[in-house]
Amino acid sequence: MHRELTHHKLHQTLKLRAHGARLPPGPKTAKTGLAKPWLYFRELSAQYGDVVSVPGLSSNPTIVLGSARAAWDLLERRGAVYSSRPRFVVGGELLSGGMRGLMAPYGDFLAPLAQAAPLGLHAAPERRLESAVLVRDLLKDPGCFREHLERYAASVIVLVTYGRRVTDVASDEVVRRNVEAMGRLTSVNIPGKYAAERYPALKYIPAMFAPWKAEVLKQRQKDIQLYMDLLNDIKDKVARGVATPCFTTHLLEEQGALGILPTPLARRSVQTAGTLASFFLACVKFGHNFIPRAQEELDRIVGRDRLPAFEDMEELEYVRAIASETFRWRPVAVLGGTPHASTADDVYNGMFIPKGSTIIAPLWTIHLNEKDFPEPHEFKPERFLEQRDFPGTLGHTAFGWGRRICPGAHLGAASVNLNIARILWAFNVTPAKDETGQDIDVDIFAFTDGFNSSPLPFPCSILPRSQYHAEVVRRTHEEAVNELKVFDSSR
Numbered sequence: 504m505h506r507e508l509t510h511h512k513l514h515q516t517l518k519l520r521a522h523g524a525r526l527p528p529g530p531k532t533a534k535t536g537l538a539k540p541w542l543y544f545r546e547l548s549a550q551y552g553d554v555v556s557v558p559g560l561s562s563n564p565t566i567v568l569g570s571a572r573a574a575w576d577l578l579e580r581r582g583a584v585y586s587s588r589p590r591f592v593v594g595g596e597l598l599s600g601g602m603r604g605l606m607a608p609y610g611d612f613l614a615p616l617a618q619a620a621p622l623g624l625h626a627a628p629e630r631r632l633e634s635a636v637l638v639r640d641l642l643k644d645p646g647c648f649r650e651h652l653e654r655y656a657a658s659v660i661v662l663v664t665y666g667r668r669v670t671d672v673a674s675d676e677v678v679r680r681n682v683e684a685m686g687r688l689t690s691v692n693i694p695g696k697y698a699a700e701r702y703p704a705l706k707y708i709p710a711m712f713a714p715w716k717a718e719v720l721k722q723r724q725k726d727i728q729l730y731m732d733l734l735n736d737i738k739d740k741v742a743r744g745v746a747t748p749c750f751t752t753h754l755l756e757e758q759g760a761l762g763i764l765p766t767p768l769a770r771r772s773v774q775t776a777g778t779l780a781s782f783f784l785a786c787v788k789f790g791h792n793f794i795p796r797a798q799e800e801l802d803r804i805v806g807r808d809r810l811p812a813f814e815d816m817e818e819l820e821y822v823r824a825i826a827s828e829t830f831r832w833r834p835v836a837v838l839g840g841t842p843h844a845s846t847a848d849d850v851y852n853g854m855f856i857p858k859g860s861t862i863i864a865p866l867w868t869i870h871l872n873e874k875d876f877p878e879p880h881e882f883k884p885e886r887f888l889e890q891r892d893f894p895g896t897l898g899h900t901a902f903g904w905g906r907r908i909c910p911g912a913h914l915g916a917a918s919v920n921l922n923i924a925r926i927l928w929a930f931n932v933t934p935a936k937d938e939t940g941q942d943i944d945v946d947i948f949a950f951t952d953g954f955n956s957s958p959l960p961f962p963c964s965i966l967p968r969s970q971y972h973a974e975v976v977r978r979t980h981e982e983a984v985n986e987l988k989v990f991d992s993s994r
């Protein structure tokens with residue numbers, strides 16, 4: 504093993520010489536085991552520049568990108584080279600049997616998934632109806648706003664993927680088992696946990712001699728059981744003629760059987776719910792700067808008699824800017840999603856990036872880069888109304904880049920836009936008050952650890968703008984509940 508490593512190093516050095524270029528600058532040793540590695544990556548970018556090489560995080564070089572321009576140039580423009588995934592020996596190969604799209608290298612297997620995904624993911628009626636439920640939940644029980652956001656996001660994904668609703672996150676079987684599956688995945692995808700990540704041959708040891716492997720395989724059986732149960736449920740509904748069209752029925756029609764396992768929904772609904780939670784946090788801290796202008800726009804374009812609709816979004820320029828600023832200000836995918844891997848040697852601005860490098864483009868650095876976004880921690884929707892020199896069409900990069908760009912971007916962005924419009928149309932969102940009537944301040948840096956980061960619980964006051972607005976919310980909810988009956992899970 505040692506000889507192999509030495510040989511590998513020699514090979515790298517020769518390659519470096521052949522290219523006349525050096526690895527990007529970076530620290531001699533890296534800090535590992537950090538709860539919030541994105542804070543460290545931002546420090547490294549400030550110290551070493553937009554492209555940093557960080558040793559010792561895996562057996563391959565790790566390259567950390569720190570600007571939208573560098574991420575665009577490599578992950579988007581040179582996407583043919585930068586769209587694979589690092590090897591996930593335990594999480595991808597053993598736990599998922601190579602069937603999880605998220606960790607799959609770019610290639611034949613992923614292409615049909617990437618093409619099929621957007622087809623099943625638009626589902627505008629479901630989102631419109633669930634959003635009416637969300638707004639009524641916020642009216643009825645504003646103290647539990649976080650639970651309502653989570654229910655909304657989970658229900659939209661379960662509707663789109665499996666054609667049934669989630670009415671209560673805490674008691675829903677599919678949500679509970681998906682959250683468990685997600686836990687199994689995150690508990691094995693911890694860098695440095697398994698020697699097999701550095702020495703992949705260890706994965707072939709028979710499970711009877713390797714308790715760690717036996718444990719992982721047992722977890723895998725549970726995942727398979729979950730997806731088989733969901734699939735059988737849908738097949739049964741198709742046979743009885745009561746299935747509503749969804750991503751799974753679409754795949755069944757296309758392929759006759761499922762060749763891929765839909766990735767756990769937990770991660771995806773965390774994105775939407777977390778982004779909306781950050782929006783509430785922004786309202787509490789900075790709402791006085793932007794809510795009046797948004798409500799003026801909503802009153803002018805939508806009026807008082809109905810909730811905003813998808814069709815209004817085109818005209819709601821300022822509300823859209825608020826949504827974009829939310830995606831930028833506190834990106835849930837703090838590390839830029841799952842790392843990419845390069846599949847060929849490359850030179851960028853005179854720096855050598857060897858084949859097989861792990862590429863991380865942390866959004867916490869890219870979205871808080873002062874050159875692109877002056878005063879980055881201030882919430883300023885106006886940024887998105889000005890002409891700015893920024894790669895791409897969105898003005899932010901919350902959905903990733905190139906061939907690995909989030910296939911749910913359309914769904915996620917439309918959900919966030921519509922809900923922000925409806926919430927600001929219906930409510931005044933302000934700081935909560937303490938016993939003495941003083942505003943309770945919130946900490947805009949109090950966020951969770953983990954692969955996706957969202958705000959820790961915080962208090963917030965959500966009150967209807969008027970009784971008339973409250974009435975419209977109740978009426979729209981009643982209509983929505985009637986229309987949603989076709990998705991009733993008990994059928």
Ligand code: HEM
Nearest residue numbers: 605771774775836839840901902903904907909910911915
């Ligand atoms: C607010 C909403 C969302 C945000 C901000 C978001 C963000 C991201 C990001 C940053 C990535 C990594 C891209 C990369 O590797 O370059 C990603 C990947 C992914 N997202 Fe999303 N996402 C959102 C919603 C969704 C939804 C609603 C779905 C599905 C219904 C979804 C499905 C996926 C999948 C399957 C991948 C992996 C793609 C691949 O490996 O090629 N996302 N997302």
